[in-house]
Amino acid sequence: RQRDPDQPEFHQAVEEVLVSLWPFLEEHPEYTGHGLLDRMLEPERIIQFRIPWVDDRGEVQVNRGYRVQMNSAIGPFKGGLRFHPSVNLSILKFLAFEQVFKNALTTLSLGGAKGGADFDPKGRSDGEVMRFCQSLMTELHRHIGPDRDIPAGDIGVGEREIGYLYGMYRKLANEVTGTFTGKGRSFGGSLIRPEATGYGLVYFVEEMLKTRGKTLTGQRVAISGSGNVAQYSAEKIMDLDGVVVTFSDSEGTVYNPDGFTESQWDYLMDLKNNRRGRISELAERFDLAFERGAKPWVFPCDIALPCATQNELDTADAEALLGNGCFCVAEGANMPSTLEAVERFQGADILYAPGKASNAGGVAVSGLEMAQNSMRQHWTDGEVDARLHNIMISIHHSCQQYGQKGESTIDYVAGANIAGFIKVAQAMLQQGVV
Numbered sequence: 001r002q003r004d005p006d007q008p009e010f011h012q013a014v015e016e017v018l019v020s021l022w023p024f025l026e027e028h029p030e031y032t033g034h035g036l037l038d039r040m041l042e043p044e045r046i047i048q049f050r051i052p053w054v055d056d057r058g059e060v061q062v063n064r065g066y067r068v069q070m071n072s073a074i075g076p077f078k079g080g081l082r083f084h085p086s087v088n089l090s091i092l093k094f095l096a097f098e099q100v101f102k103n104a105l106t107t108l109s110l111g112g113a114k115g116g117a118d119f120d121p122k123g124r125s126d127g128e129v130m131r132f133c134q135s136l137m138t139e140l141h142r143h144i145g146p147d148r149d150i151p152a153g154d155i156g157v158g159e160r161e162i163g164y165l166y167g168m169y170r171k172l173a174n175e176v177t178g179t180f181t182g183k184g185r186s187f188g189g190s191l192i193r194p195e196a197t198g199y200g201l202v203y204f205v206e207e208m209l210k211t212r213g214k215t216l217t218g219q220r221v222a223i224s225g226s227g228n229v230a231q232y233s234a235e236k237i238m239d240l241d242g243v244v245v246t247f248s249d250s251e252g253t254v255y256n257p258d259g260f261t262e263s264q265w266d267y268l269m270d271l272k273n274n275r276r277g278r279i280s281e282l283a284e285r286f287d288l289a290f291e292r293g294a295k296p297w298v299f300p301c302d303i304a305l306p307c308a309t310q311n312e313l314d315t316a317d318a319e320a321l322l323g324n325g326c327f328c329v330a331e332g333a334n335m336p337s338t339l340e341a342v343e344r345f346q347g348a349d350i351l352y353a354p355g356k357a358s359n360a361g362g363v364a365v366s367g368l369e370m371a372q373n374s375m376r377q378h379w380t381d382g383e384v385d386a387r388l389h390n391i392m393i394s395i396h397h398s399c400q401q402y403g404q405k406g407e408s409t410i411d412y413v414a415g416a417n418i419a420g421f422i423k424v425a426q427a428m429l430q431q432g433v434v
């Protein structure tokens with residue numbers, strides 16, 4: 001905290017990990033020497049750079065770009081790029097730190113990184129987004145590569161942006177390799193990658209529910225956000241006979257107590273992915289309730305899936321959810337619940353899973369995309385989906401192995417942190433002080 005006083009999100013992520021790891025470390029002093037924890041908290045490398053570009057009016061804009069290469073002990077750096085005006089070093093360091101543990105949990109050999117820029121794609125033309133991505137890549141290209149660092153998407157970075165970024169990378173590096181994941185299908189993208197984080201989240205929720213003898217059938221599910229993770233979580237929930245009751249964006253929440261229909265979901269996909277419109281248009285089109293400025297957590301639900309952004313669910317939201325009978329919270333976003341909200345969930349003994357476990361399906365399928373690119377092969381959607389499903393079951397198993405407390409309670413936070421930590425820590429200890 002003294003070294004980086006202006007990084008509250010990073011401190012929050014570190015506190016969550018260290019508090020839950022502490023009892024394990026007291027029992028396993030072999031993991032406390034060699035400056036291991038100090039080294040884990042310090043990124044291997046941070047790159048910060050200028051991104052100048054020309055907007056449609058001919059004016060020069062300058063944004064700030066970053067890549068935080070956190071830890072490559074178990075594999076090449078891997079993590080998304082985020083374009084959002086709120087992007088800063090604190091947010092990217094928290095995301096990169098979380099990514100290290102998450103990637104270790106996937107059973108694949110992937111190190112952790114995160115990057116992005118304080119660029120706001122909202123309201124920008126395709127040409128502006130392309131020129132911005134190209135300018136960003138004129139610097140980033142020298143720091144990434146298929147065996148070094150493999151970026152992907154995140155908030156504000158979807159298939160369009162990955163296409164522009166990858167196109168410029170290919171030109172500058174003069175190579176055709178799997179240096180990005182989440183690519184278009186025609187140039188090496190994996191089937192099921194767009195769906196992977198959302199589907200994986202729901203597979204994880206199914207495993208959580210099994211521990212209490214429940215299924216998704218008929219459960220009312222509140223989802224926040226309406227981007228990639230929210231969209232495919234909703235699709236899978238609906239496939240499995242759950243009832244999705246909310247979507248949201250930064251303007252408010254649309255509520256449908258009867259559950260969104262397939263045609264409403266189709267409308268949402270077109271609205272958000274092609275027309276880049278606002279969620280209130282979904283409410284207008286189908287005559288549904290829209291609460292401007294409200295979060296989904298005030299509406300009655302059995303299961304809550306925060307899928308928008310960090311710290312979107314605070315103490316008051318946690319209390320509203322518990323008061324309405326919500327018994328399961330699984331994070332699609334990264335660190336959407338504040339530390340105090342997590343304490344409330346754990347105190348109430350409901351099922352609660354942190355993002356690093358429940359949203360790891362996206363990066364897992366990115367790992368599968370890297371494998372397909374290296375082999376120059378394409379697996380079928382069924383094959384990728386089956387592997388994703390098995391990975392989510394295996395992550396749940398790791399959480400259970402290290403987080404089981406009594407017969408029916410699993411501390412998913414401790415379980416995920418300890419399992420991820422052991423894998424990375426062993427690799428770092430065996431490789432000496434580097």
Ligand code: NDP
Nearest residue numbers: 154155156197225226227228229249250308309333334362
């Ligand atoms: P998208 O950009 O596709 O969607 C983000 C959604 O969250 C939008 O509905 C957006 O609304 C809303 N949102 C973003 N910032 C805010 C904010 N400050 N306040 C309120 N709403 C906000 O991103 P993704 O779906 O890809 O990512 C969502 C979360 O999931 C992030 O935390 C990301 O790190 C995490 N994640 C994503 C993975 C992936 O594979 N995509 C993998 C693992 C985690 P609006 O349009 O109004 O801004």
